Amino acid sequence: MKRVKDERIAKEANKIFARTYFLLLSLTVVEVAIKLFFDRTFALYLPEIIGSGVSFLFLLIRYTHMGVLFRRDTDERIEDFKIRTKGMCHVYCFVVYLISGVVMLLFYPDNIAALGSFFIWIIPAGVMSHHIIKNGLLAWGSNQSKKRGIMTFRVGVPIASLFFGVFMAWFTMDNETLWQTVLHACILALLWGIPFYFGMTRMFMKSDKNANQQLTNAENECDDSKHEEY
Amino acid sequence: MLKMNAMTANMKNIKLKIARVALELSQEQLAEKVGVTRQTIGLIEAGKYNPSLNLCIAICMALEKTLDELFWE
Numbered sequence: 001m002k003r004v005k006d007e008r009i010a011k012e013a014n015k016i017f018a019r020t021y022f023l024l025l026s027l028t029v030v031e032v033a034i035k036l037f038f039d040r041t042f043a044l045y046l047p048e049i050i051g052s053g054v055s056f057l058f059l060l061i062r063y064t065h066m067g068v069l070f071r072r073d074t075d076e077r078i079e080d081f082k083i084r085t086k087g088m089c090h091v092y093c094f095v096v097y098l099i100s101g102v103v104m105l106l107f108y109p110d111n112i113a114a115l116g117s118f119f120i121w122i123i124p125a126g127v128m129s130h131h132i133i134k135n136g137l138l139a140w141g142s143n144q145s146k147k148r149g150i151m152t153f154r155v156g157v158p159i160a161s162l163f164f165g166v167f168m169a170w171f172t173m174d175n176e177t178l179w180q181t182v183l184h185a186c187i188l189a190l191l192w193g194i195p196f197y198f199g200m201t202r203m204f205m206k207s208d209k210n211a212n213q214q215l216t217n218a219e220n221e222c223d224d225s226k227h228e229e230y
Numbered sequence: 231m232l233k234m235n236a237m238t239a240n241m242k243n244i245k246l247k248i249a250r251v252a253l254e255l256s257q258e259q260l261a262e263k264v265g266v267t268r269q270t271i272g273l274i275e276a277g278k279y280n281p282s283l284n285l286c287i288a289i290c291m292a293l294e295k296t297l298d299e300l301f302w303e
Contacts, residue, residue, distance in 0.1 A: 006266040008279055139269060142262040211269045218276040 009137050011080075016131045018086035021055075024093055024124045028052040031116045039113035047100030047117040055089040055096075090124075097121045109171065129203070136211025138204050153200070161193025245300050247275050249293040263292040 028048050035044065062085050063069040068078050101118030108114035132138055140146035165185035172184065250260050250271075257271045264271070265288065273279035274289075281289065286301050293300065 006270050007282055007285055008270045008273070009267065136269065139267045142258050142268065144262065211267070215269050215272040215276070218273055218278040221276070221278075 006139070009139065011083075012135055012137055013132065014083050014087035016128055016135075016137075017090040018083045019131075020124045020128050021086045021090035021093070023127065024090060024097075024121070025052055025056065027120055027123060031120050035113045035116050039111060041113075044104070044108070044111070044113050044116075047097055047104065051093040051096035051100065055093040058092075059085055059089050094121055094124070133203055133207045134210060136207050136209075136214050138207035139211050140204070140208070153197075157193055157197045157200075158189075161189040161196070164192045165189030246289070246293075249295050249300060250275075253293060255293075260289070260292060264288045 104114040104117050140149050165188040168188045169185035258268045261268045261271045
């Protein structure tokens, strides 16, 4: 889905990612504490080590290298650097948890402790989505970008849905005939694809509306200050 | 001080807006040329967002103006 690359949106998005990074880390600590009750196999904790451990270490090293680890001043460049670094760490950690959740499901399908990595990203994802839509950051940019983006979206969602359907039907194919598996995959694809398509479309519309409202408020504020002057 | 700030904000709006209108470009068209969203151009014109130097240069090139003409007070 090709959208316009906008520095304002990138900055605002990084701020949101930076804020939710420590939420993700906190949830990781809670999840590990709960997981310890069920299973202490080292392999089950690899997602948390590779995700949160490596990202936090990277953050500490980067801050120390730039000499800003314990700095508390309000220099704009330093604040920007810190936000970008936290944003990068969050994105890396999030992707690791997403991928490892799938891997854990494949290798430990019956182990309840393995499911922790699969669900840990849901709360931060929800919080990030809410703020991104509220701040109008899901924007197409122009009508041309919107047309291109919608076409890509309409092609991408069915493909992703089919992939999801096949992946989920994979686990039951041993006990089914080929046609049953195909039907199973199609039903799962529809169950995921239809809500996702309409959900995402609605999110884009809401975000666009919020962005326009933000702009209208800014323009009205500007006009009000002009009137006050006279 | 408050009046001067308001005047300063309005001067920024007018310069950029005039330059854009002179080339008969809408905010959307300028945004497409520069590579940002329409809302970003609108917020810059309203004085609510400070663009980076790269974005200022991109806007100047799109509007065939210099940095002084659009962004210097």
